Amino acid sequence: MEDQNRGVAALLAHARAGVRRLTPEETVTATRRGALLVDTRTDPQRAEQGELPGALVIDRTVLEWRLDPASAARIPEAVDYDVEIVVVCRQGYSSSLAAASLRALGLWRATDLIGGFEAWRRAGLPCADGPADVRR
Template sequence: MSAVDDVLDRARARLSRVSPADLAGLPDDHLLVDIRPLHNRVAEGEIPGAVPVERIVLEWRLDPGGTHRMPGFTAETVVVVFCNEGYSSSLAARDLQEVGLPKATDLVGGFREYLAAGLPVQPGGTQAVT
């Protein structure tokens, strides 16, 4: 096993990952965060209601006690992060737990599995939180 596979396994062991089908059963006040690059969102579309946040600023924008946080969530909010295929998002969700979001997790299979499940997608290109 490579070192990065070990890091990924340890991160996922901390998460209660959700499948695309599980999204419908989340609390109404959950936060869905898209960390995919703009070019992927434009080419493939976006999940309705997801907030795009650049990965480089993710922890600052979602630190519940931070001065640079975006509005609309608390430390108790279920935060579901997704990327293209569910690898980077696992590491991102682990990092969000470290900054005070104990219910942070990620989407199994990422956007591509969501898309393959035939769930709704809207045209992409929404400006990310920076």
């Protein structure tokens, strides 16, 4: 018998439960009102697919440290726990897990882009060749 509370599908469902994820168009609106757009795609993915205009590129391995306002390693934009954050990955899976981790830190407005960068492209939204605003 399969346990529905195990595995990556269950983890993803839990991460998305009760969260309002954003469409590409809603993501544009969010950034216009001041939300941080955070791209967690790898360097090779960004080189192949293009850059998200206005996004901060933060490696998934340091995401929590860069965005936690209480962290000594935070970026200047991580001013408090009320900052709206939209996380983007390639297809919208790892970004859901990353946003859930940020909410667990207290960044209660963290969410992600439904369908990731691929949905952004399908929506015909602008891309850039670079350079990206990479935060190490």
